[in-house]
Amino acid sequence: MLDRVRALLAKAESTDFPQEADAFTAKAQELMARHRIDHALLVAASGERDRPVTRRVAVDNPYEAPKSLLLQVVAEANSCRAVWAKRFGFTTVVGFGADLDSTELLFTSLLVQATRAMTQAKTTTDEYGRNTTRSFRQSFLTAYASRIGERLSAAADEVGQEAAGSASGAQLLPVLAARDDAVRDAFEKQFPQLTHHTTTINNRQGWASGRAAADRAALHGRHAVAHE
Template sequence: MHKVIDQAFAAALYSEGVEGLDTGASLLAADPTADEALGRRGEEFVRLAWARGWEPADLVRIVRRDLEPGHGQLLAALIISEVRGYDRLPPRWQPQLDSVDPAPYRASDRFSRSTALLELYRLLLRLPSIEPVGPAPGATPLHVQQPHHHAEPRMLGRIRALLAKAEATGFPEEAEALSAKAQELMARHSIDEARLSAHAHDPDAPTACRIGVDAPYETAKAILLDAVATANRCRAVWNGACSFSTVVGFEPDLEVTELLYTSLLVQGTAAMTRAEAGQRAGGRKRTKTFRQSFLMAYASRLGQRLTETTEQVTAAEADGSLLPVLAARDVAVEANADRMFPRTTTTRVRGATDYEGWEHGTAAADAAHVQQPGGPGGPDVRGKLLPPGRGTP
């Protein structure tokens, strides 16, 4: 153990305010021989976060939200250094690591760098334990089942490409045609995966993933994700304090949920920007309330659309022998979600106060060109949200 590091940590990590940080940073800045050991201690804090259920993308998100870009660069260096020693990684970790920005952190002096490190370590040390969505790095517990990937990679690639083109085009007719084809492929993907799993010797089991729900307007975004997840036979549990939702479901449905949520959020944000520009041109300045109401209505209306579409697609694509399989998968997902989150709460959502924002958001949801082909049922978000001042939407 390095004595200077212990003294710096005692001053900075276990106290509030900037005085302790200044004291700790001064000690570290004055002793260059502590640098290597200081880096190893940072890797220990990262390992502690893994043990508490956090994953690379979770750490990047919380540091980006609560600290500065430089802290994110320091975190990236710690994560990259730490995972070099792992023989194997849990499912879904490699894409998270691939997205970590390896840009080096550059400070004007040793004191500034030491301060940033201590601020980062303080945050990592104080992270709460959260429900894990998979094994820790290097662990191979027997009860953790690795997800199956029956689908052709080309099919998922085509779905992604179609959604990307639908988001990028400025022509509504083209977007509708592209997204209609994506709907068809997504429906086949979900139904085929359930059929293949039902005939497998080692059938799939539900698993979970986390999807970031970032400010601003995170409540509306969480409602939208809940609608998409439920339509895909998944269940979403929002953790507002940590800026993510945990989505529980079967692997193919989780993948489709993330794809569709991301696409609908991009489409909704673009539509909101266009509608807001029109409002400003007309002399209105209620930007924040307009956006909030727009996204609330957008999420609410899409919840209805997804419910209707999933019922139609299931009736058309699933034969009588497959319906009990789909029902059993729904039960398995609910049981797994209840095990992971035995104490969840439901909150009545408020905050939509701009009627024109609500009207524009509803129209944008009706114009969104992706309807999720999942299973029967879905969230009736509309029952929780009333347009401001006009009664039931």
């Protein structure tokens, strides 16, 4: 499954046609969501003891706050929880192993797509002649992450609703709820006290361009990132 997802995301990263990138990334997320459901049912039926694990993902400068936000929304769409340790330069993600694989894979691909779209976008100067590149890119990536979160959540909900309406739906819902509870408990045990870092949008052009890029990539104003 991961090989199929990697192949789809590689196509999304390489194409110059937004509609193709959209289709490839959406299909990859659908595969991951269906795999998560199938895996959860298999583990429940077999009686295996599957526990949440922890993984650290590096978040590099510059623009680490919106990059961390992107990782957070991807993690949430894949039934994981994430917290950014700013002073150490990484985000800790808690979830089941297969979900962590999906999260890291999709985050990396979306960041590649975002960076390419961001660097191709035109920036301007303000009324004082100052270059607005940094504020543009900060706002671009924040808007991109926010919109990607909306789209991934909608895609995951659609797959979940289809699965709930299937023959195994009655068995599925308590299984998924139990796994969500296990992830939440593991996360809260590791991070009993969190603060929230607020990202401020101060470049309207960057915000609008980032939202548009997220729509093309595939799948407000202020968004909170869980922060250790």
